[in-house]
Amino acid sequence: MSEEGYLSIPTPDNRFDSFGRDGQTGTYSGTWRTGVAPSIAVITAIALIEEKSPLEVEALYSLIDPDALDTIIGTKTDTDTSVSFSIDGYGVTVDTDSQIVLTKPDREARGNDGGIGDKGDERSLRGHSD
Numbered sequence: 001m002s003e004e005g006y007l008s009i010p011t012p013d014n015r016f017d018s019f020g021r022d023g024q025t026g027t028y029s030g031t032w033r034t035g036v037a038p039s040i041a042v043i044t045a046i047a048l049i050e051e052k053s054p055l056e057v058e059a060l061y062s063l064i065d066p067d068a069l070d071t072i073i074g075t076k077t078d079t080d081t082s083v084s085f086s087i088d089g090y091g092v093t094v095d096t097d098s099q100i101v102l103t104k105p106d107r108e109a110r111g112n113d114g115g116i117g118d119k120g121d122e123r124s125l126r127g128h129s130d
Contacts, residue, residue, distance in 0.1 A: 005022060005023035005024045006020050006021070006022055006023065007020050007021045007023060008020040009021065009028075009048060009049075011030075011044075011048060013044065014033065015032055015033055015036045015040065015041060015044045016030045016031060016032050016033060016036075016041070016044070016045075017030075017031045017032070017033055017098075018030050018031050019031075019045065019048065021049075025103075026103070026104070027101060027102070027103050028045065028049055028101070028102040028103075029099065029100065029101045029102070030045060030099070030100050031097075031098050031099055031100075032044075032098050032100065033098075034098070036098075037066075037070045037074060038069050038070055038073040038074055038094050038098075038100075039060055039066035039067075039069050039070050041094065041098075041100055042060060042069075042087065042092055042094065042100065043057050043060060045092075045100055045102055046087065046088050046090060046102070049090075049102065050088070057087075057088055058087050058088040060087060063085060063086075063087055064083075064085055069083060069094070073094050073095065073096055075096070076096060077096065079096075080095065080096060080097070081095065081096045082094065082095035082096070083095075089104055090102045090103065090104050091103045091104070091105065
């Protein structure tokens with residue numbers, strides 16, 4: 001996206017068609033690629049934001065059933081469906097259009113905290129590995 005205030009974040013594992021941060025709201029959003037399970041997209045997105053391995057992200061199965069999430073969101077229907085939950089301090093919403101939105105209330109209140117996507121941050125995640 002080339003919207004004003006939106007920072008696109010490179011995704012080295014190619015699990016997302018697009019992923020970035022809105023500089024005004026602090027909200028992260030993206031579209032995961034066809035064939036990527038929604039549960040994997042959630043863990044990958046948090047790992048990208050936090051600059052850590054997906055293995056270091058809180059276990060999704062301790063919060064929700066990843067298979068149920070993949071079934072509900074991964075199945076294309078005529079009905080728009082979304083699921084929202086919290087993990088690792090992020091509010092997460094995923095939908096049947098392969099969209100993910102992540103917010104971190106405490107980060108929004110603090111403003112620039114030096115994480116990936118903060119205004120002026122041009123670090124690349126290309127060297128980040130799973």
